[in-house]
Amino acid sequence: MVYFQKMTPEGYKKIETEIAELKKDRPRRIKILQEARSLGDLSENSEYTEAKRDLGHLQSRLRFLNKQLQYAQIVQKNNDGVIDLGSQVEIQFEDEVEIEPYTIVGTLEADVIDNKISFDSPLGAALMHKKAGDLVKVNAPAGSYQVRIISVK
Template sequence: MVYFQKMTPEGYKQIEDEIARLKKDRPRRIKILQEARSLGDLSENSEYTTAKMELGHLQSRLRYLGKQLKYAQIIEKNEDGKVDLGSTVKILFEGDDEPETYKIVGRMEADLEAGKVGFDSPLGQAMMEHVAGDTVTVEAPAGSYDVKILEVG
């Protein structure tokens, strides 16, 4: 069974950009490793060990991101007024006076500080397929709470 990673077009582009940046940095890392190798005894060469480890991390990250793109399922925002991947949602938390706005994104794109909520997070799951005017109950590990959906864009 193949598991596809749902993401927005913007999330896909972010991964492509990171891959490009890492590939651009790879020759520099290889050069650092070669220079460290030329310093002599590798068993006591901390520069060599560090350079080898950093290049390994870069290669590992490239493989990981490549798999993310390979198994990506890009979801375009629907226009039916329901909360879905790619929607921007203005909500009001129970007991709050100020509404907050979040974009519903894929798991890899989620960043609460940047206003991006994963569709599979407790908040994201509760809002999916609902429309403006609905009040949903979020079942979170710390307890449940209600959220009113004010706008879906």
């Protein structure tokens, strides 16, 4: 069974950009490895060991990102007012005055600092397929709480 990873078009593009940057950096890292190898005894050559490790990390990251694209299922957002992957929502937590903006994204795109929450997180899952004005109960590991959906874009 093949498991597809849902993501937004923006998330897919971000991975493509990172792959391009890593591929552009690969020749530089190979050159560093070759220069370190030419320094002599490899068993005590810390420059060689570090360069080999860095190139290995780059190659590993490239394989990981390519797999993400291979199994990506890009979800296009409908503008029907229903929350789905890619929706930008404004919510108000119970007993709070402030309105918080969030974007619903795929699991790999989630970034709390950037207010991007995964569709399968407790908050994201509770918001999915709801509309502005709905009062939603969120079942989180630390307990339940409610949020009101102010707007959906």
